Amino acid sequence: MSRALLTLLTFITLTPAHADNQINIFTPDDKSRVTNQTVWLVMSTKTNAENIPVILQNKGSKKNKINGKKVIRKGGSFVVHTLLYLEEGLNKVIIGSKAISIFYTPRYRSPKSASAKNKALQNKYSPYLFHTEGKEVLCLKCHKIDRSQSDCLKCHKEVAASEYLHGPLGSGECLACHDPESVPSKFTARFGGEGELCFSCHQESKNKYSNNRFLHGPVGVNQCTVCHNPHSSSFKYQLVAAERDICYLCHDKKRIVGKRIVHKPVKRRGCVFCHDPHSSNHTSHLLQDEQTLCADPRCHPKFAKITINHPIKGHPVSGKQDPLQPERELSCRSCHNPHSADFPFLFSAERYLFCAKCHRH
Ligand code: HEC
Ligand code: HEC
Ligand code: HEC
Ligand code: HEC
Ligand code: HEC
Ligand code: HEC
Ligand code: HEC
Ligand code: HEC
Ligand code: HEC
Known part of the structure; x- marks a missing residue:
């Protein structure tokens, strides 16, 4: 018999009826998927719970030994409560020699921002639901879970x-x-x-x-x-x-404000200064039609009703087809980017090339 195998056998026989066999995890289930960042790990043990290490492994923490436990002793057993702070993606929790995996996908987040790898992985985990009969019964000895908000808040501060x-x-x-x-x-x-x-x-x-x-x-x-x-x-x-x-x-932030010069209200007032986040009667969800918006009394009032004579005498600002976007009319944004641009006056080209964008000579 090889020495290594011998050592292994000895180890197995000498290890006492292992404490871990007596760990009973109430919540959460192994291989579950959650959408809230914190979850409660609740378990009961027969041995002194303080001695059982709980280690949270994830992208951020790598190995994070958790010390904050609320241990309730009842009869011959201990009920341990630990709040886990999850990282987006896979989280592994090691409890003694047991391990469970929890997958966290934030609820309040655009689907676009999840990595492709996480999207593929998450389907292997089933959505976790706690308030089932089978689960709640494990807590009812000590907790009320009924209809009053003060009860809810005991567990959901x-x-x-x-x-x-x-x-x-x-x-x-x-x-x-x-x-x-x-x-x-x-x-x-x-x-x-x-x-x-x-x-x-x-x-x-x-x-x-x-x-x-x-x-x-x-x-x-x-x-x-x-x-x-x-x-x-x-x-x-x-x-x-x-x-x-x-x-x-x-x-895309870069596309909108990634240019050298950022239009001041975008920087100072934010997007809802010009856009309605819910609904609008104007294209691009603007609060008002484009020219009225630019001519707001706080901004460029002298442009309120002009249709001609800007930037030079006789030049139209509306009522003509925009040569760069033939499906639209000439308007302020034909020449000025409302968010950011690489050139002064929020132009998309150097001034001496600028007129040539629409005029061949
Ligand atoms: C042996 C009794 C017992 C059992 C069983 C038990 N708890 Fe508790 N739990 C307590 C006590 C006592 C407190 C402390 C109450 C307090 O601080 O007001 C507590 C506190 C909590 C808290 C709040 C902890 C904090 O620090 O904010 C949560 C959450 C919680 N329990 C969830 C559960 C869940 C979920 C279950 C069932 C899976 C469960 N408990 C089972 C006794 C128990
Ligand atoms: C004894 C503790 C406890 C009490 C009391 C409690 N909850 Fe929960 N609840 C949990 C745990 C544990 C989870 C699983 C997620 C977690 O760990 O945070 C959960 C999850 C949830 C979820 C997510 C869906 C699900 O079933 O997992 C909702 C919604 C929720 N609780 C609402 C409530 C409301 C509303 C109340 C009060 C009427 C309440 N809870 C009272 C412990 C409790
Ligand atoms: C205005 C409606 C509203 C009220 C009031 C409300 N919730 Fe929720 N809650 C939601 C919605 C919506 C979700 C997301 C669930 C979904 O989309 O399936 C949610 C999710 C949750 C979850 C799951 C974890 C999470 O953050 O996703 C818990 C736990 C929860 N609520 C507890 C409570 C408790 C406790 C109260 C009272 C103190 C409460 N809620 C009051 C609407 C509400
Ligand atoms: C000074 C007013 C103003 C502010 C502030 C503003 N926008 Fe705009 N935005 C406009 C105008 C005017 C248009 C129409 C441009 C067009 O039709 O070509 C527009 C168009 C858009 C469009 C659609 C066209 C495109 O480029 O994709 C998006 C998306 C957009 N804005 C997002 C934002 C975001 C995000 C912010 C905040 C960072 C913001 N806007 C701040 C005026 C503004
Ligand atoms: C794209 C993000 C976004 C979405 C989606 C969104 N909101 Fe809003 N909501 C905002 C912002 C930003 C404000 C603050 C507006 C401001 O400062 O003018 C706001 C403000 C509000 C307000 C208070 C001010 C007001 O306009 O009455 C209510 C109520 C509201 N939202 C309800 C809703 C409802 C209901 C939905 C779903 C139908 C929703 N929102 C969807 C971004 C959003
Ligand atoms: C049970 C009724 C109720 C439900 C359901 C409800 N709200 Fe509210 N909401 C209120 C009350 C009451 C206020 C505070 C009074 C007010 O400012 O209008 C409020 C305020 C708000 C505000 C702040 C408004 C302000 O002007 O400051 C926003 C934003 C909002 N709710 C969004 C939502 C969204 C999003 C949902 C759905 C997830 C929702 N509400 C569901 C009752 C509700
Ligand atoms: C949850 C995702 C989400 C958030 C957050 C969001 N948008 Fe949008 N937005 C969309 C989608 C989806 C569309 C429609 C698809 C499209 O036209 O690009 C859209 C369209 C737009 C358009 C019209 C684009 C066009 O070409 O006509 C504008 C303008 C815009 N959003 C501005 C904003 C502003 C301002 C905010 C912040 C208050 C915001 N969005 C936040 C998802 C979002
Ligand atoms: C055909 C292109 C073009 C159009 C359309 C256009 N502009 Fe201009 N704009 C310019 C040029 C070129 C300048 C630089 C003029 C200078 O050198 O003073 C300028 C300068 C400006 C300035 C800074 C100087 C000043 O007079 O305050 C503002 C503000 C401005 N435009 C706003 C607007 C508004 C608002 C609209 C829509 C009603 C608009 N522009 C339409 C080309 C245009
Ligand atoms: C976004 C496209 C665009 C840009 C950039 C632009 N123009 Fe124009 N320009 C037009 C359109 C459209 C007309 C009207 C043509 C028509 O009437 O058919 C026009 C007309 C003119 C006219 C003739 C006015 C008249 O009397 O008929 C002159 C001169 C002119 N532009 C000069 C300039 C100068 C100088 C610049 C640079 C500062 C410039 N344009 C930038 C689109 C543009």
Whole structure:
């Protein structure tokens, strides 16, 4: 018998009935997929739980030994609670010699931004649902899980933890949006969490959007929560990112503001200074038609009604076909990029070449 094998056999026989066999993981399940960044690891053990290392392995932490545990002793066993902070993608949790994998895909994120590798991987993990009979029963010895918001918040502090709190959370109405009768898991968001849920209280928004000619992409497909957190966030209107960054969740930042000179309002006021994030009667979801927008009293009032005589006497600014975009009329943006450009006056070419873009001689 080889020495290595001998050592292995000895090791196996000498190892006591291993503590790990007595670890019983209540939540979450192995190979599950979640959309919230934090999940609770709850397990029961027969031995002193403080001695069992919990290690979180993921892209960011590599090996992150977790110390913060809430251990409740009841009868002969221990119930251990640990909050796991997940990284986007695969997270492995090692508990003694057990291991479980959890896949995290942020809910409030454009699908475009997930890497192709993560997209392929995520299908191997099934969406995790906790509020099933089989799972809840493991907690009911010590916890109430019924219809009162104060109970919800004992386990879900994080949903109300940020500065800007959405109206119904202030008045204790988790169940206005979460259906306690849903199956197989209780508390799923009504209407799938989509627009109709929001419109059930924000009727005036619905009227406004549907009266306008153009709906912005995500609003058109009823996705409010790509931009708004339904609970709370660190940004006004419970936006999922600062207003100045939110459009870049989906639109290419480099293309819009990547040029040398950035138009001041884009830098200082942000995108919603000119665009409506929901719906509009004007092309490109502008708040007003283009020329009225440029001629705003705070901006370039002298352009309010001109149709001719800019940039030189006799030159039209509207009413003629734009030679560069023949399907459109000449207008301010024919010559000035509204966001950023490489040349002064927000031109797309050096001044002496600029006129030649449309005029051959
Ligand atoms: C043996 C009793 C017991 C069992 C079983 C139990 N818990 Fe707990 N849990 C407690 C106690 C006690 C607290 C502390 C309550 C407090 O701080 O007010 C607690 C606190 C928590 C907290 C809040 C921790 C914090 O620090 O904010 C969460 C979340 C939680 N439990 C989830 C669960 C879940 C989910 C289950 C079932 C899978 C479960 N618990 C099973 C006793 C238990
Ligand atoms: C005993 C602790 C506990 C209580 C009380 C509790 N939850 Fe949960 N809930 C969990 C755990 C654990 C998860 C799994 C995700 C995680 O770990 O954060 C979860 C997940 C959820 C989910 C995601 C869907 C699912 O089924 O996994 C929703 C929605 C939810 N809870 C709503 C509520 C609402 C609403 C209440 C109050 C009526 C409530 N919860 C009370 C522990 C609790
Ligand atoms: C305005 C509606 C609304 C209210 C009020 C609300 N939620 Fe939610 N909640 C949602 C939506 C929408 C989702 C996303 C679910 C989906 O899209 O399937 C969600 C998801 C969740 C989740 C899953 C984790 C996550 O962040 O994705 C938990 C847990 C949760 N809610 C708990 C609560 C608790 C606790 C309360 C009360 C304090 C509450 N919610 C109040 C709309 C609401
Ligand atoms: C149960 C009713 C209810 C539901 C459902 C609801 N809201 Fe609200 N919402 C309110 C209340 C109440 C306020 C605070 C009063 C106000 O400012 O209009 C509010 C405020 C807001 C605000 C801030 C408005 C402001 O002017 O500051 C936004 C943004 C918002 N909700 C978005 C949403 C989105 C997105 C959804 C769907 C996920 C949603 N709401 C679903 C009741 C609701
Ligand atoms: C593309 C991102 C985006 C989407 C999608 C989106 N919103 Fe908004 N929403 C915003 C921004 C940005 C603001 C702040 C507007 C401002 O400052 O003028 C806002 C403000 C609001 C407000 C408060 C101000 C107002 O206009 O009344 C409500 C209510 C609101 N949104 C509801 C919704 C609802 C309902 C949906 C889904 C149908 C939705 N939003 C989808 C970005 C978005
Ligand atoms: C969740 C993804 C998402 C977010 C966030 C988002 N958009 Fe959009 N946007 C789209 C989609 C999808 C379209 C429609 C497809 C297209 O025309 O490119 C669109 C179209 C547009 C258009 C019209 C494009 C055209 O060629 O006519 C404008 C303008 C626009 N968005 C501005 C904004 C502004 C401003 C913000 C921030 C307040 C924003 N978007 C945030 C997804 C998004
Ligand atoms: C000073 C007003 C103004 C501001 C601020 C502004 N835009 Fe625009 N935007 C316009 C105008 C005008 C158009 C129409 C251009 C056209 O039709 O060619 C436009 C068109 C667009 C388009 C569609 C055409 C394209 O280039 O894809 C997108 C997307 C867009 N803007 C996104 C944004 C984003 C994101 C921001 C914030 C970083 C922003 N805009 C800030 C005025 C503005
Ligand atoms: C045919 C091309 C063209 C069109 C169309 C055009 N501009 Fe200009 N614009 C120019 C040129 C060239 C200059 C530089 C003039 C100079 O040297 O003073 C300029 C300069 C400007 C300036 C800076 C100097 C000043 O007079 O304040 C502003 C602001 C401006 N344009 C706004 C607009 C607005 C608003 C519109 C739409 C109503 C518009 N432009 C349409 C070519 C154009
Ligand atoms: C975006 C395209 C475009 C650019 C850039 C442009 N123009 Fe024009 N220009 C036009 C159009 C369109 C007309 C009208 C042609 C017509 O009437 O058929 C015009 C007409 C003219 C006319 C004739 C006006 C008249 O009296 O009939 C002159 C002169 C002129 N442009 C000079 C310039 C100069 C100088 C520049 C550079 C500062 C310039 N243009 C830049 C599109 C442009």
